[in-house]
Amino acid sequence: MAKRASDNKDGICSRSQDYSQWYLDIIKRAELAEHSAVRGCMVIRPHGYTIWEKMQRELDDRFKATGHVNAYFPLFIPLSFLEREEQHAAGFAKECAVVTHHRLMSQDGRVVVDPESALEEPLIVRPTSETIIWNQYRNWIQSYRDLPLLINQWANVVRWEMRTRLFLRTAEFLWQEGHTAHASEAEAREETTRMLEVYADFAERVMAVPVVKGAKTPGERFAGALDTLTIEGMMQDGRALQMGTSHYLGQNFAKAADVTFLNRDNELEYVYATSWGVSTRLVGALIMSHSDDTGLILPPKLAPIHVVVVPIYRDEDQRQATVSAAHALAEQLRPAGLTVRVDDREGMQPGAKYYEWELKGVPLRLEIGPRDLEQGTVALVRRFLADEQGLDEAAIRKARKAFMPRDQAVAAIPGILEAMQGELLERARRMRSARSRVIDDLDDFGRFFADEGGGFAWVHWAGDADDEDAMARRFETSIRCIPMQDHIPEAARGTGTCIFTGKPSSQRVVMAKAY
RNA sequence: CGGGGCGUAGCUCAGCCUGGUAGAGCGCCUGGUUUGGGUCCAGGAGGUCGCAUGUUCGAAUCAUGUCGCCCCGACCA
Incomplete structure (x- = not known):
């Protein structure tokens, strides 16, 4: 790709020049993910995966708090299972990976598929797990006393997309899928709404992304659902991103898999189902909601590193003194549950370190130099301001930085991170209202x-x-x-x-x- | 699947038109220097030029084929 005139020194295209390119540049430069040798599949690098892990933790806690438990179902689904629910099958038919053989063999020095190893029935790599899960639920549910059944699964799924974009749409992605069974429509609908609320709460409080909650039109519904609820976020380019869905499935899957239960009146009835999910797409939403032309901006609740401490020195004596003070600062902060990184890499100028950590979205930076050692102070620098509108780059940089006594900084940091979390949500709300x-x-x-x-x-x-x-x-x-x-x-x-x-x-x- | 573009060092690319046996910047390694916003200098490592076939005394360069990737559209979380 040709060098773009608007690229900054880190090779990031500006949002105004090309939003789509900016998005890809951020992912690459912040080392969140990259393309793999397999078309449409991405490698999630540690920095990106840590964000996903933090999302998982927050979501999983919320699922548990609403009475759900985790389980795991197979990656492979017998082809015939997919046929059981007609609309569901039609919805996913065009994007399924199919396993047809189970053995390889050597032939003229090459590895080829052994034609003798064809499977009796092809297996589908799950695009979602409704069919295989409901096949199992049949054995687990007999009575209304077995209901509700509230299960979630963390898994990877494959949808053979024609066109992919890192995090937003990849052939394989990571997600969670909740699958619940209920004794009545009212209860199932309540569950559908409850989980949408969980997603909305997560999006706003943890991701700092405001969302509109609503229902999809029939044409946009999940294949096989009677009703699909969604949370929709707005990205900085004004486009909407579906960030999570919660489906009321009625008795469609119960009928397809023949899952019945005896109700209190001793009558046989099909159970009522829901399913709901969010995926690694949320990492894409996070990037597009908050980040700027300098790099990633992360809400503190999802930041892999909360605070980076950079020692500044001229000679060996100062190096030892400031590095040691930096580690001491880090130790003071860690008991508060913060992830603190001391950047004591040698041969790298402080400025270079600043740029790198800002690119990676670390919310706070502490700079500790000789003057601070004498005065008992430290420089505290925020990644962004609550409102940067109308300020030029120099003014923003100045306003982001403050010198203060070290103890005061340590005491203030948890509160500052909390405030930054709120400011991000406010910024995103302002952007959304404006558009x-x-x-x-x-x-x-x-x-x-x-x-x-x-x-x-x-x-x-x-x-x-x-x-x-x-x-x-x-x-x-x-x-x-x-x-x-x-x-x-x-x-x-x-x-x-x-x-x-x-x-x-x-x-x-x-x-x-x-x- | 249609349209466009690109495959040359880890990254970004030049070289190709007009064939003569491979370069730059950044990054990396060593040493020194510098260090409150991307220091500078010296030395060094690193490439079957996507792959195949053809043309030619000779191919990164020309021809044909092929594979892959990216971007835009139709489909989707």
């Missing part, structure tokens, strides 16, 4: 997306699937969700007229260009 518009006119709608950068358009809608397609072809937008009632901003409430068909509409939907 959200209540629109009633199709021309305005077109201008919003063509000339004004686009974002979330709150429009009245009463169209059908064909109308939705027509909108998509004309504006490249889609209905991201039909927002939950309690989730609609003041200005977007009430009834009105469909922006496309002119029919009466009971509420507005969120339209946007999507990833």
Whole structure:
């Protein structure tokens, strides 16, 4: 790829120049992930994987707190299982990896598939696990006393995508999939909503990404679901990203796998199901929500390293003194549960270290030099300001840095990280409001997306699937969700007229260009 | 699957048009120097030029084929 004029010294394209390239540059330079030898599959590097691990921990705690337990089901699914639920099968048919043989052999110095080893029945690498899990649930559920069954699985899945993007869409990805069974529709629907709330809470409190909660239109529903709920985030380029889904599956999978139970009245009934999931796509959402042209910006709750300490020195005596003071500082901070890295690499100038850690998204940096040793102080530098609007680079840099007594810094840091977590969410909220518009006119709608950068358009809608397609072809937008009632901003409430068909509409939907 | 682009050192690329046996910057290693925002100097390691076939005395360079990857579209979390 040709060098771009707007690349900074770390080889990061600016967001304004090419958002998509910026995204790829951040991932590469911050060492989050890279392309592998296998088309469409990525290698998640330690820095990126640590972020995922932190997400997993937070989510898993929330799943446990809502009564779920973890289990593990096979990677391979018999082909026939997928046939059982018609819509489900159709939904995934075009993107399945199929295992047909179980043995290799040597032939003229090459390794080839042994044609004699064909499987009697091909195995599908799971694109999702509903079918194999429900096949097992059949044996676990007999009575209403066995319900609800609340199980989650952390796993990898494969969807043979034609076009992939690191984290956002890869052929193999990591995720969690919750699969629950209930004795009534009401209870299953409640579970569907509860888990969407868990996702929304996680997105906002942990990822610092505000989301719109809502339902998908029939065309955007999960294959086999009666209802799909979603959380939709807005990325810095104004595009929507589906960050998590929770499905009410009704009795579709119970019927397909013949999972029945005896209710209190001793009647045989099919159980009611839900499934819900989030994936490593969330790492992509995190990057696109907060980071800047300098590099990654991470909410403290997901940062692999909270504080980096950089010693500054001129001679050997100073080196020993400041490095030792840096380690002492780190030890003071660690009891607070913080991950602290002392960067005592030699032969590297402090400035070079600053750039590197900012690129990697470390929220706080402590600089400790000879002057600090004399005065008992330390320089505390934040990765970003609560509001950087209207400030030039020099002003921002100055405002981010403060000298203070060391003990004061140690005492203040947990609170500062907490504050930064909140500021990120606020920044993201401000960005989203600035790019959200209540629109009633199709021309305005077109201008919003063509000339004004686009974002979330709150429009009245009463169209059908064909109308939705027509909108998509004309504006490249889609209905991201039909927002939950309690989730609609003041200005977007009430009834009105469909922006496309002119029919009466009971509420507005969120339209946007999507990833 | 359609459109575009690219495969030369770890990375970014030049060299190709007009064939003569491979370069730069960054990174890496050694030594010195420097160190409160990316120091500088010297020395050094590192490449079957994606692969195959052909043309030629000679191919990174020309031809044909092939593989792979990236970007844009249709599909999707």
